[in-house]
Amino acid sequence: MEAERQPTLADVARAARVATSTASRALQESPRISETTKLRVRAAARTLGYRPNRVARSLRTRTANIAGIVVPDIGAPFYSRVVKGAQDVLETAGLAVLVMNTQREPGREVTALRTLLEHRVSGVLVATSGGSAAEPEMPTVYFDNIVRNRGVGNVTRANVDGVMLLVEHLRGHGHTRIGYVGGPPTLTSGTERLEGFRQAVTSFGLAAREDYVQLSEATWSPHSGADAMRRLLALDEPPTAVVTSGESLALGALSACRNAGLRVPEDLALVSFDDPPFGDLLDPPLTALVRNEEEMGRLAASLLLHALQSTAFPPPADVRLPVELVVRHSCGC
Amino acid sequence: MEAERQPTLADVARAARVATSTASRALQESPRISETTKLRVRAAARTLGYRPNRVARSLRTRTANIAGIVVPDIGAPFYSRVVKGAQDVLETAGLAVLVMNTQREPGREVTALRTLLEHRVSGVLVATSGGSAAEPEMPTVYFDNIVRNRGVGNVTRANVDGVMLLVEHLRGHGHTRIGYVGGPPTLTSGTERLEGFRQAVTSFGLAAREDYVQLSEATWSPHSGADAMRRLLALDEPPTAVVTSGESLALGALSACRNAGLRVPEDLALVSFDDPPFGDLLDPPLTALVRNEEEMGRLAASLLLHALQSTAFPPPADVRLPVELVVRHSCGC
DNA sequence: CTGAAAGCGCTTACAG
DNA sequence: CTGAAAGCGCTTACAG
Numbered sequence: 183m184e185a186e187r188q189p190t191l192a193d194v195a196r197a198a199r200v201a202t203s204t205a206s207r208a209l210q211e212s213p214r215i216s217e218t219t220k221l222r223v224r225a226a227a228r229t230l231g232y233r234p235n236r237v238a239r240s241l242r243t244r245t246a247n248i249a250g251i252v253v254p255d256i257g258a259p260f261y262s263r264v265v266k267g268a269q270d271v272l273e274t275a276g277l278a279v280l281v282m283n284t285q286r287e288p289g290r291e292v293t294a295l296r297t298l299l300e301h302r303v304s305g306v307l308v309a310t311s312g313g314s315a316a317e318p319e320m321p322t323v324y325f326d327n328i329v330r331n332r333g334v335g336n337v338t339r340a341n342v343d344g345v346m347l348l349v350e351h352l353r354g355h356g357h358t359r360i361g362y363v364g365g366p367p368t369l370t371s372g373t374e375r376l377e378g379f380r381q382a383v384t385s386f387g388l389a390a391r392e393d394y395v396q397l398s399e400a401t402w403s404p405h406s407g408a409d410a411m412r413r414l415l416a417l418d419e420p421p422t423a424v425v426t427s428g429e430s431l432a433l434g435a436l437s438a439c440r441n442a443g444l445r446v447p448e449d450l451a452l453v454s455f456d457d458p459p460f461g462d463l464l465d466p467p468l469t470a471l472v473r474n475e476e477e478m479g480r481l482a483a484s485l486l487l488h489a490l491q492s493t494a495f496p497p498p499a500d501v502r503l504p505v506e507l508v509v510r511h512s513c514g515c
Numbered sequence: 516m517e518a519e520r521q522p523t524l525a526d527v528a529r530a531a532r533v534a535t536s537t538a539s540r541a542l543q544e545s546p547r548i549s550e551t552t553k554l555r556v557r558a559a560a561r562t563l564g565y566r567p568n569r570v571a572r573s574l575r576t577r578t579a580n581i582a583g584i585v586v587p588d589i590g591a592p593f594y595s596r597v598v599k600g601a602q603d604v605l606e607t608a609g610l611a612v613l614v615m616n617t618q619r620e621p622g623r624e625v626t627a628l629r630t631l632l633e634h635r636v637s638g639v640l641v642a643t644s645g646g647s648a649a650e651p652e653m654p655t656v657y658f659d660n661i662v663r664n665r666g667v668g669n670v671t672r673a674n675v676d677g678v679m680l681l682v683e684h685l686r687g688h689g690h691t692r693i694g695y696v697g698g699p700p701t702l703t704s705g706t707e708r709l710e711g712f713r714q715a716v717t718s719f720g721l722a723a724r725e726d727y728v729q730l731s732e733a734t735w736s737p738h739s740g741a742d743a744m745r746r747l748l749a750l751d752e753p754p755t756a757v758v759t760s761g762e763s764l765a766l767g768a769l770s771a772c773r774n775a776g777l778r779v780p781e782d783l784a785l786v787s788f789d790d791p792p793f794g795d796l797l798d799p800p801l802t803a804l805v806r807n808e809e810e811m812g813r814l815a816a817s818l819l820l821h822a823l824q825s826t827a828f829p830p831p832a833d834v835r836l837p838v839e840l841v842v843r844h845s846c847g848c
Numbered sequence: 849c850t851g852a853a854a855g856c857g858c859t860t861a862c863a864g
Numbered sequence: 865c866t867g868a869a870a871g872c873g874c875t876t877a878c879a880g
Binding site: 523524525535536539540543567568569570571572573574575576 | 872873874875876
């Protein structure tokens with residue numbers, strides 16, 4: 183920790199005996215500056231340990247070279263991986279990443295967005311919890327939960343296709359009594375995956391029992407997954423296979439089976455939409471959709487960068503990440 | 516996304532018919548400004564949708580109200596939880612958090628620190644991968660892997676105590692042939708936990724066989740954990756219990772046991788230093804140290820905030836998070 | 849209680 | 865090829 187203040191461009195210019203404007207241009211490799219001058223300036227900068235002050239540059243150029251990312255819970259494996267992917271492409275593009283955590287509270291989401299606006303970030307990536315109703319005041323890409331006709335883009339997975347793919351696979355194993363353990367039917371993931379299940383019931387001619395659909399009320403926790411699974415197992419004629427719509431739900435469902443003395447997949451087949459961390463190390467290894475959170479982050483970041491560069495205002499891009507099955511053993515394979 | 520530019524304080528002042536200095540003070544709730552003026556200014560600000568420009572404020576006050584955090588892998592559950600804890604206390608203190616990911620490459624760590632310096636962050640939290648050799652140029656708190664006599668503080672867990680606690684518990688179950696699956700013996704976690712195991716061997720009178728210590732060479736991955744466990748199991752007289760020094764290692768070790776047809780804990784007891792995500796949902800539920808990553812993040816952030824406020828330059832605080840056992844079933848309980 | 853002025857550290861037309 | 869000057873949007877002594 184240094185007490186003395188950082189050298190400024192003026193200090194460098196003085197040491198190199200040029201004007202600050204010349205020093206600025208030299209350091210930017212402007213072709214207008216002679217090679218000898220550049221050499222002098224660079225030498226002076228190095229000697230002084232000069233580090234440009236991005237705050238000043240941001241103020242002057244009116245662009246902060248910072249992007250914001252707003253997530254419900256940075257501690258959750260899902261979101262931390264999205265952040266990783268996004269961070270990687272943003273940083274490559276020269277943007278540092280300001281992370282805001284909302285704890286899924288809409289109020290905190292609004293505050294987070296406001297803070298980001300005050301920092302004059304170039305743009306923002308948002309996994310909404312339902313907080314922001316109004317049109318955002320900065321270039322915004324929504325991911326995970328999408329918000330139609332707002333922002334410059336949306337990225338989420340092919341939720342309907344994903345659930346149908348999972349059901350289809352179970353159907354291929356001969357199951358017709360298939361249950362669904364779902365998250366709260368709000369926002370994109372909750373509603374679309376449920377819709378996917380309903381479609382699958384029709385498409386694949388499954389037993390259309392409303393009590394085969396068990397949704398958690400408020401959270402996507404293992405606890406809700408276990409509860410939902412227990413309700414399924416308590417039925418007069420329980421399903422022979424179950425689709426869970428999220429990683430935590432899957433883990434909870436799995437442990438509920440274990441506690442009920444059921445073997446997976448022998449007594450009950452289980453597949454999951456999200457692949458939990460170390461899903462391949464579970465007992466049994468879980469059949470799920472291929473993990474692509476980093477890809478989602480990369481894609482969302484790319485959409486944002488694209489929007490920042492383009493001058494046109496096309497309608498928001500609406501991107502669906504394709505789903506793919508990773509077949510392990512919990513399905514019966 | 517708004518095309519028109521954000522209103523400035525000058526715009527607010529004009530609308531309220533005061534000087535910008537007065538507007539500034541009114542919005543800061545300075546006691547020097549009359550209540551009626553404040554009312555006018557606030558009304559003008561609200562009408563215009565004024566949002567202070569923190570970039571300008573930062574330049575002027577020479578403090579960015581941003582903190583940096585540098586981690587090897589934001590996608591890893593461990594680090595993402597630390598970030599969550601840190602983010603929470605920093606944000607409460609009015610600091611936004613810039614996250615840098617190094618992929619464990621020392622070169623990227625140096626670059627990350629430089630970028631943070633250029634952003635003139637107030638201070639930084641670093642989980643080093645061994646990159647930064649020199650004295651940091653900003654207030655720095657190291658966490659996870661500590662760096663003595665640098666920065667303003669260090670936070671890590673009581674690594675030696677932790678391993679001893681785990682061994683002691685296994686010893687309580689009657690085991691004397693206890694193996695150790697460790698991460699690379701570099702940096703704090705790798706070296707101190709190994710040291711803890713060596714001490715435990717002596718203290719608890721265990722079989723002191725060098726081949727009971729199996730370290731991974733470069734990574735903390737499940738793969739290395741499985742390899743190390745396999746080496747242990749291939750021994751002439753394999754251990755009856757194993758301590759793993761990290762979450763990924765534990766999961767890899769567990770799956771190696773499974774593949775070898777060993778039941779845990781009946782055939783081999785297993786305990787882990789880190790508690791993996793959903794460790795309670797594993798089969799068997801894993802006995803490990805209580806998870807306290809968020810606490811580590813909170814503590815590191817608090818140390819930083821303290822250093823930022825204090826004018827004194829005390830020697831770096833060196834904090835050890837106490838460890839605690841969460842007894843589940845993999846140990847034989 | 850309020851205002852005019854300077855200045856944080858840069859970049860970038862504008863001159864020469 | 866180089867420099868003097870203005871200005872990004874704030875805050876804060878300094879006057880009054």
